[in-house]
Amino acid sequence: MDLKRLFKPESLAVIGVSLTNDGHPANVVxxxxxxxxxxxxxxxxxxxGSIRGERVYRKIADIPxxxxxxxIAVKAELVPSVMVECIEAKVRGAVVVSGGFAExxxxxxxxxxxxxxxxxxxxxxxPNCLGVFAPPRIDTxxxxxxxxxxxxxxxxxxxxxSGGVLADQMVKCAAEGVGLxxxxxxxxxxxxxxxxxxxxxxxxxxxxxxxxxxxxxxxNEGRDFVLAAGECSKPVIVLKTGKTPGGLKAVTSHxxxxxxxxxxxxxxxxxxxxxxxxxxFELVSxxxxxxxxxxxxxxxxxxxxxxxxxxxxxxxxCFSHGLTVPVFxxxxxxxxxxxxxxxxxxxxxxxNPIDLTGSSIDDDFLAAATRLSRNPDVDCxxxxxxxxxxxxxxxxxxxxxxxxxxxxxxxxxxVPHVEKYRMLVEGFNFNNMPVAHSxxxxxxxxxxxxxxxxx
Amino acid sequence: xxxxxxxxxxxxxxxxxxxxxxxxxxxxxxxxxxVPRFVxxxxxxxxxxxxxxxxxxxxxxxxxxxxxxxxxxxxxVTGVSGDEALIASLDRMRRIIGFAGVxxxxxxxxxxxxxxxxxxxxxxxxxxxxxxGTATEIYHDIALGMAPLGESETERMLKRLKGFPLxxxxxxxxxxxxxxxxxxxxxxxxxxxxxxxVMESIDMNPVICSGDRCVVADxxxxxxxHSQ
Numbered sequence: 017m018d019l020k021r022l023f024k025p026e027s028l029a030v031i032g033v034s035l036t037n038d039g040h041p042a043n044v045v046x047x048x049x050x051x052x053x054x055x056x057x058x059x060x061x062x063x064x065g066s067i068r069g070e071r072v073y074r075k076i077a078d079i080p081x082x083x084x085x086x087x088i089a090v091k092a093e094l095v096p097s098v099m100v101e102c103i104e105a106k107v108r109g110a111v112v113v114s115g116g117f118a119e120x121x122x123x124x125x126x127x128x129x130x131x132x133x134x135x136x137x138x139x140x141x142x143p144n145c146l147g148v149f150a151p152p153r154i155d156t157x158x159x160x161x162x163x164x165x166x167x168x169x170x171x172x173x174x175x176x177x178s179g180g181v182l183a184d185q186m187v188k189c190a191a192e193g194v195g196l197x198x199x200x201x202x203x204x205x206x207x208x209x210x211x212x213x214x215x216x217x218x219x220x221x222x223x224x225x226x227x228x229x230x231x232x233x234x235x236n237e238g239r240d241f242v243l244a245a246g247e248c249s250k251p252v253i254v255l256k257t258g259k260t261p262g263g264l265k266a267v268t269s270h271x272x273x274x275x276x277x278x279x280x281x282x283x284x285x286x287x288x289x290x291x292x293x294x295x296x297f298e299l300v301s302x303x304x305x306x307x308x309x310x311x312x313x314x315x316x317x318x319x320x321x322x323x324x325x326x327x328x329x330x331x332x333x334c335f336s337h338g339l340t341v342p343v344f345x346x347x348x349x350x351x352x353x354x355x356x357x358x359x360x361x362x363x364x365x366x367x368n369p370i371d372l373t374g375s376s377i378d379d380d381f382l383a384a385a386t387r388l389s390r391n392p393d394v395d396c397x398x399x400x401x402x403x404x405x406x407x408x409x410x411x412x413x414x415x416x417x418x419x420x421x422x423x424x425x426x427x428x429x430x431v432p433h434v435e436k437y438r439m440l441v442e443g444f445n446f447n448n449m450p451v452a453h454s455x456x457x458x459x460x461x462x463x464x465x466x467x468x469x470x471x
Numbered sequence: 472x473x474x475x476x477x478x479x480x481x482x483x484x485x486x487x488x489x490x491x492x493x494x495x496x497x498x499x500x501x502x503x504x505x506v507p508r509f510v511x512x513x514x515x516x517x518x519x520x521x522x523x524x525x526x527x528x529x530x531x532x533x534x535x536x537x538x539x540x541x542x543x544x545x546x547x548v549t550g551v552s553g554d555e556a557l558i559a560s561l562d563r564m565r566r567i568i569g570f571a572g573v574x575x576x577x578x579x580x581x582x583x584x585x586x587x588x589x590x591x592x593x594x595x596x597x598x599x600x601x602x603x604g605t606a607t608e609i610y611h612d613i614a615l616g617m618a619p620l621g622e623s624e625t626e627r628m629l630k631r632l633k634g635f636p637l638x639x640x641x642x643x644x645x646x647x648x649x650x651x652x653x654x655x656x657x658x659x660x661x662x663x664x665x666x667x668x669v670m671e672s673i674d675m676n677p678v679i680c681s682g683d684r685c686v687v688a689d690x691x692x693x694x695x696x697h698s699q
Binding site for chain 1: 585587588589591592593594595597599601607608611613614615616617624627628631671672673674676693
């Protein structure tokens with residue numbers, strides 16, 4: 017099945033708009049796409065009429081243009097017949113927003129939908145979902161625009177079984193400067209499942225990293241997903257809930273008693289080089305790090321700091337996350353020392369961490385980052401940028417960006433995330449470098465790069 | 472591919488939903504896994520003859536379709552050092568419920584592992600490797616992987632075990648022959664793929680590994696009661 021028109025449609029029919037209730041989910045979707053998005057949008061309701069001065073079509077077949085995507089927001093029991101009409105009108109796919117299927121016990125109705133779609137090779141997302149958010153082209157989320165926090169357009173695709181969790185992750189992405197190519201809520205995932213979407217985004221030229229929030233896999237669905245991820249050359253990040261040991265049957269074998277759901281999931285993710293996030297914050301941090309640096313590292317970290325305490329915190333965090341902090345050779349330390357400004361030359365610590373002290377200036381950070389970029393003993397740099405150091409300016413982010421552009425070694429920055437330091441953060445972000453909101457978060461990002469692809 | 476002989480072995484577990492040790496071992500041997508030399512008999516003279524042939528000390532284990540966990544029922548005696556001890560063990564085991572003979576087999580020394588498998592609802596056949604053999608549930612030092620497993624994937628799984636240094640020759644002990652271990656796990660994982668529809672879980676526990684061999688010292692296969 018070709019999923020392209022689900023994610024990149026040029027025309028949208030919203031089926032089920034209300035002529036009396038402008039708060040109806042279908043109306044919300046119609047209005048936001050009509051006002052703000054690029055595609056052609058048409059309203060459908062079996063009574064006809066008009067909305068915003070535009071015609072409401074009685075049937076999808078009445079629309080004078082070929083429709084790529086139908087958004088179906090009618091009562092559950094009417095969805096199968098509406099889907100048949102879409103198929104007959106040669107619509108390319110659908111998002112079924114309506115609830116009232118397997119999640120309420122109406123599994124039979126859902127099966128009926130799947131068999132109709134499967135027979136016609138008609139892809140649909142849902143039911144019981146928000147669908148696709150991919151501005152400036154389309155947004156099928158029935159959340160009014162003013163209520164949404166919209167991240168920038170970027171190269172991370174976020175897929176979620178829960179619409180609520182997805183909307184919340186988008187808030188976090190916006191706060192962390194993580195841009196999205198698309199956000200998809202797949203709800204009951206009756207037909208299109210994680211593995212299908214993964215295969216699509218593996219080939220999508222606008223996406224570099226794919227994240228999933230998974231509540232559960234059906235029979236062998238996890239296997240299919242893992243195999244699809246194994247073939248995907250882009251980083252795949254997964255956050256899964258429901259990992260606590262389920263109700264085991266009478267345990268007759270050691271293997272069955274020890275292979276609890278949680279470890280099965282974690283170990284298989286590690287086996288196949290899929291990056292497991294353990295909470296929603298990690299998911300966003302990992303997405304940020306891997307969208308900047310999709311290549312695997314061994315995890316030999318060089319640390320640059322203006323505060324000894326932060327350096328020590330960072331070393332501890334590295335060790336507890338399985339990363340190493342190698343000590344630099346005498347010659348490397350000496351070379352760096354000679355490049356430092358006179359004020360700190362005799363007080364800076366040039367081992368690992370490199371502590372430039374509170375008397376350092378921008379040029380010292382640049383010198384240290386350049387030296388470490390060329391030091392083969394480390395494959396990742398964490399730079400702890402504390403803007404309280406008087407010699408550090410707001411230009412340093414962009415200037416370090418230049419070091420990264422020239423040298424190419426992954427560099428993760430920690431900058432306190434408050435409005436006052438925003439320019440410093442953006443200097444990194446505009447150069448496609450991740451900025452952590454805590455020392456621990458910076459270490460998590462490095463760990464994600466280590467876990468990516470290989471365990 | 473399951474051969475006719477393998478299918479015949481699997482059909483012996485139909486009524487009890489599990490396959491007793493000697494049959495399970497025969498299946499593993501057919502799949503190319505290393506199992507100890509053993510005899511399955513209820514006759515004392517046959518047991519003695521075999522024990523003398525392979526040399527004492529031997530291991531004696533009860534075979535009973537009604538006893539899944541042999542140790543807990545007094546159904547395992549190791550270090551049986553002569554005819555007299557062998558006769559005594561046999562006499563005791565004849566009193567165990569469902570007695571269907573004993574296994575007499577050669578003794579192995581080495582590092583004990585568990586290698587097992589189950590069919591997971593979400594991921595299909597998965598393989599478990601753990602340190603500790605029969606004490607594995609206490610250490611809970613295990614790594615899991617989705618079958619089939621290649622040898623390099625198996626090696627990465629082993630490296631995730633906290634007890635991995637034990638396999639590598641800890642404090643002067645002989646290191647385990649990694650190649651025999653990874654080959655055993657890889658072949659086992661292929662077998663598990665073939666058994667997906669038949670099995671519920673498998674324990675090879677312990678697998679005893681030394682510098683030259685990795686031997687399946689005990690095994691049982693739990694059959695999926697819903698399979699045909």
